[in-house]
Amino acid sequence: AIQGFLSQISIRLNDVGFDLNKPTSEILSFSFINRCFELLRVQHRAFAKLLLEIDYPVRKHEGPSGDEFLKYSLKLLDLLNSISSCIAHLGQARLKLSHALSLVEASPSSALDRLKPIGTSSFSKEPIKEGENGEICVEVEKSEKELVVHRALMIMKQIGLWVCGIVISGLSGDAEAFMEMRKSYEEFGVSGLDRLDFIVHKAICESGVMLKEIKEVNDAVELLVASTAAGKSSDAAENLHKRLEVLEKETDDLRKEVDSLFSDVLEERTKLLDCIRLRNQ
Numbered sequence: 001a002i003q004g005f006l007s008q009i010s011i012r013l014n015d016v017g018f019d020l021n022k023p024t025s026e027i028l029s030f031s032f033i034n035r036c037f038e039l040l041r042v043q044h045r046a047f048a049k050l051l052l053e054i055d056y057p058v059r060k061h062e063g064p065s066g067d068e069f070l071k072y073s074l075k076l077l078d079l080l081n082s083i084s085s086c087i088a089h090l091g092q093a094r095l096k097l098s099h100a101l102s103l104v105e106a107s108p109s110s111a112l113d114r115l116k117p118i119g120t121s122s123f124s125k126e127p128i129k130e131g132e133n134g135e136i137c138v139e140v141e142k143s144e145k146e147l148v149v150h151r152a153l154m155i156m157k158q159i160g161l162w163v164c165g166i167v168i169s170g171l172s173g174d175a176e177a178f179m180e181m182r183k184s185y186e187e188f189g190v191s192g193l194d195r196l197d198f199i200v201h202k203a204i205c206e207s208g209v210m211l212k213e214i215k216e217v218n219d220a221v222e223l224l225v226a227s228t229a230a231g232k233s234s235d236a237a238e239n240l241h242k243r244l245e246v247l248e249k250e251t252d253d254l255r256k257e258v259d260s261l262f263s264d265v266l267e268e269r270t271k272l273l274d275c276i277r278l279r280n281q
Contacts, residue, residue: 011194025212030254094251096116104224178201216246
């Protein structure tokens with residue numbers, strides 16, 4: 001059963017990295033992190049299927065397996081909240097630039113005062129501090145089913161932290177989240193993730209961590225500033241307008257995905273907690 005779980009994740013990992021043979025400056029993009037987010041959904045579906053195959057439903061998640069899932073789900077919820085904060089920061093920055101853009105023709109000097117590139121955003125450091133390594137510890141007192149669930153949870157945890165680290169870093173422009181996640185594990189528990197990690201790490205080292213679409217907005221801002229100062233702002237203003245529209249759509253789509261995944265994880269966590277409460281009555 002665990003092989004089927006690993007196979008589904010490996011296939012999705014290949015999908016995530018299918019077009020990464022490109023310049024490093026083009027690798028980190030909303031398209032890439034959307035595929036990473038789909039990986040989280042796939043692993044949760046694969047985990048649910050695994051539990052059915054080994055006849056280990058939520059109500060049987062007691063002891064170590066239940067504790068591990070509760071810790072993992074709480075960590076993931078915290079990280080999703082951090083991602084939501086980064087998205088909100090981008091939304092505020094986009095609105096400020098849209099306002100500045102509206103002033104270009106009527107008041108170029110006012111527009112120039114407000115046309116600032118999107119900078120890095122702060123995020124809570126606590127959720128990204130793992131505090132424990134991700135090694136899979138085999139305990140003799142665990143049943144065979146518990147060992148399968150334990151291994152699957154450790155892999156989900158690795159992938160979840162890795163994906164959230166990339167997303168937070170890409171949205172915030174700060175590589176710390178991704179670098180902290182990488183330090184949590186000496187090796188990954190699923191084939192394909194190590195290669196993907198190498199490519200992403202190389203891209204960050206060579207081209208920075210900010211997403212391509214955010215960089216394009218910043219480039220458009222710099223061009224508009226120069227054009228406005230020279231009294232020729234029309235084409236540059238239209239270019240920035242288009243870049244901001246793209247950013248708005250991408251952040252809105254990502255926000256929906258984050259909210260949806262948050263709801264799904266919270267529902268899974270609530271089901272387990274309800275089962276634990278019923279058993280303890």
